[in-house]
Amino acid sequence: MNRQMTGADIVVQALKDQGVDTVFGYPGGAVLPIYDAIFQQNDIRHILVRHEQGATHAAEGYARSTGKPGVVLVTSGPGATNAVTGMTDALMDSIPMIVLTGQVPSFMIGSDAFQEADTVGITRPCTKHNWLVKDTDKLAGTIHEAFHVATSGRPGPVLVDIPKDVQFANGKYVAPAKADLGHYKPQVKGDKDAITALVDLMEKAEKPVFYTGGGVINSGKGASLLLRELVKSTNFPITSTLMGLGSYPASGNNWLGMLGMHGTYEANLAMHDCDLMICVGARFDDRITGRIDAFSPKSKKAHIDIDPSSINKVIHVDVPIIGDIGHVLEDLLKIWKSRGRKTKAAEIKKWHAQIDEWRAVDCLAFKNSDKIIKPQYALQRLEALTKDMDRYITTEVGQHQMWAAQYLGFEDPNRWMTSGGLGTMGYGLPASVGTQIAHPDSLVINIAGDASWLMNMQEMGTAVQYRAPVKQFILNNERLGMVRQWQELLHGERYSHTWSEALPDFVKLAEAFGGKGIRCSDPADLDDAIMEMVNYDGPVIFDCLIEKHENCFPMIPSGKAHNEMLMGEADTKNAIDDSGAVLV
Amino acid sequence: MNAVKLKKGASSHSAYDLKSFIGDTEETHTLAVLVDNEAGVLARVIGLFSGRGYNIESLTVAEVDHEGNRSRITIVTTGTPSVIEQIKAQLDRMVPVYEVHDLTVEGPSVERELALFKVHGKGEKRVEALRTAQIFRANVVDSTLESFVFELTGTPEKIDAFADMMRPLGLSDVARTGVAAIARGT
C-alpha cells in the first residue's frame, strides 16, 4: 500500500521503519518541516547537540557501541559543512551513519541562495555515497537505499540532501520491504578454495599470528565469538589494531596487546618474525606497517576483508579472501575442523615461549612517581577500579588515546570508541554522549587530553540537558602532548605552539555547564577521586593534572620497521632520520 | 631494553613507498565502466582519480542503454600493475558502478577515436592536405577557399599520425573525442 504524505512525514516514517530510535541533530531553516514532523511524534528521540560536528561524532559513538547505524539531521549550508569532519571520520573508520541534510528549495539550487552549499559536491569524497532528492515520490526509496548502502558491505557514512520544497510536497511512501535498493550487493561469502588455501597454511605454520582490526567488530558480535573460538582451538597468538580492540579479550591467554606505532614489543616483534600472518578485517595502515619494505619479511600473508580494494593496496598478500569476517571465519573453522584440526602444536609452543621472552621485556613499564600523577598510572588505576563495571570508553586523539589503548583492557567488542583513521581531536566528548544515550545505565568514560577536549567542549551542554552522566577523564598536561613528543624527537625540542596557555579552570567549567568538576594532582588521592567520579550521578569533568613531558612508548618512529622500536627515553636520541621526518 | 639504535640517515626509504610487487613499469590500460546514468556519476569517477592521484589519459562517457538507464565510461589510464589493480577495485566498489572491464587484459578489443581537424592553406599545401586526407580516408566535412575541416576515425595512433602530417600543412585546430573501446567477438 502506497500512502501519500508530505516529504517531512516520509522522512520520519522511513526512519521509524528502519528501526531508528535516536537522531542527533541541529535545526535550521532548510529542515524546519522535518523538525515539525519530529515534534508531532514520540517514537524517535531527537538529541539536540551544540554543534553539527558533535552530532556526527555522537552518531558514531552510538553506532560503534550498538552495532546499529547512527543518524544525523542537520540544516543546509553551514549545518552540512560542519558535519564534514564527522563524515570523513566515519568513512575512514567504516562506521555506518546516515546524514540527512536540508537544502534550499530545488528551484533555487544554483542561485547562491541563503545558506546554500553544494552539499552533495562537498561530501562526495567523504561519504560512501550520497543523493540529492528532487522528487518527493523518490524520497522514501532513497532513504531506504541509504540505510542499505551505509550498513552493507564495508559500512560507512551516506548523505541524503533534501530540498525544502521536497519536504513540503506530498508524495508516496514506500515501505523498506518494497523499496528498490539498487544494485549494490557486496559479496559476503568467501571463496572456498581461498579459505582452504589458508587452512593449508595454518596446518603448516610454526610461527603464526592473527592480526585483527575493526572489520571484526563491524561484522557483529558473532564474528568476535568465532574469532575467539578460532584462537582458542588453534592456540595461535593474536594482536589487534586500535580499531579492533575488544574483539578478542585482553584477558585472553593468546593476547599480545595492540600492535603498530605505539603497540607492544611482543605484538610488533611477533608480526615481524611470524611465518604466517592472518589479517582479519584490518587494512595494513601505515600506523601498523611502519616501513613497508621491511614489513614482516619472512611471512606468508592471508587477508580477509569485505572490501576488495583493501586487498594488495599496501602489502601484497598470498591468500586474499574477500567476504564478511563472520561468514569467512565460520567457513574457515568448518574446513579446518573437517580436516582434523591440525596445527604444528609443538612448534607453536616454542613460538609462544619466544613471545613470552619478548613479553618479559615488559614494554609498558614506566617510572612511577609518588609526587606527580603519571598518565600511565592514572589509567592503570582507572582500569583497576572500573574494569569489572559495565563500562564503555571513548577517547580524544593524542598521547592519552595511545595510553588508553595500552593500559585499559577490553573484554568485549563495541566497548571502545576512538577515532583511528582520521585521528580527529574533538571526537571523544560527543562520542561519549552518543554512547551514553544508547546505554543510559552504563558507565561511559571519555579519556581525553586537555587540547582535544576543548575542541568540542560545547557538547557538555548536551550531556547536561539529556542527563547523560558521561565522565570526562582529562589527562591534563597543558600541552598538545603528542605533537610536543614529535617535536622533542624530530625537531630538536623546539616546542613550537604546543603549549596550551590560558586553559580554563575545568572544575569551574563543569560547574558552569551544570555538571560536577573534580581535580586531582596527588597520586595518593587518585583512587578516591576516581571513585567519586564513577559514583556521581551526572556528567563529570575530571581534571587530572599529570606529568607534563611524559612520552608515549614504545614507539616505532615513522619510516622504521617493527624491530626498530624505541622503548624509552634512552633510545630517543637521533631516533628519526630525515626521510622519516617527512612522514606523519 | 634492547631496542635497535638508529643512526641518522640510516634509511632512504619512505614508509609510503608502495614497493611494487608485480613490477614497476607503467602500463596503459583501457577500462570500460558501466554505471547508473545519474547526476554526479562522472564527478564521482573523476573525483576518485584526482583524489587518489591516478592518471586519466582520456575519458569518454555517454548513455548506452536508455531503458536500463546506464552509461558507459571508457577510461584510458596509466599506472604500474598494482596501481591498475587498485583503480579497478576502487571503481568496482562505487555504488553506481555495475561492471568494470579491463579491455587491455580481457582479450582482444577494438579502440576507436573520432577527431576533427581544421587546416588552413592555399596552393600546393592545400592540395597536399587533401591528398593526405584521402590516403588516411578522412572525410571533408567543411570547406572554404582557404580551409578544410577533416573528420577522421581510427585508433589514437592513426589520429596522432594524421595530426603530424597536417601540422606543416596548416593545421590550426584539433578536436578529439577520446577513446571508445569494446571487446571483439561475442
Ligand SMILES: Cc1ncc(C[n+]2csc(CCOP(=O)(O)OP(=O)(O)O)c2C)c(N)n1
Ligand atoms: C582536529 C585535529 N587537529 C590537529 C591534530 C594534530 N594533533 C594530534 S595529537 C595533538 C595534540 C593533542 O593534545 P591533547 O588533546 O592535549 O592530548 P595529549 O597528546 O596531550 O594527550 C594534535 C594537535 C589532530 N589530530 N586533530
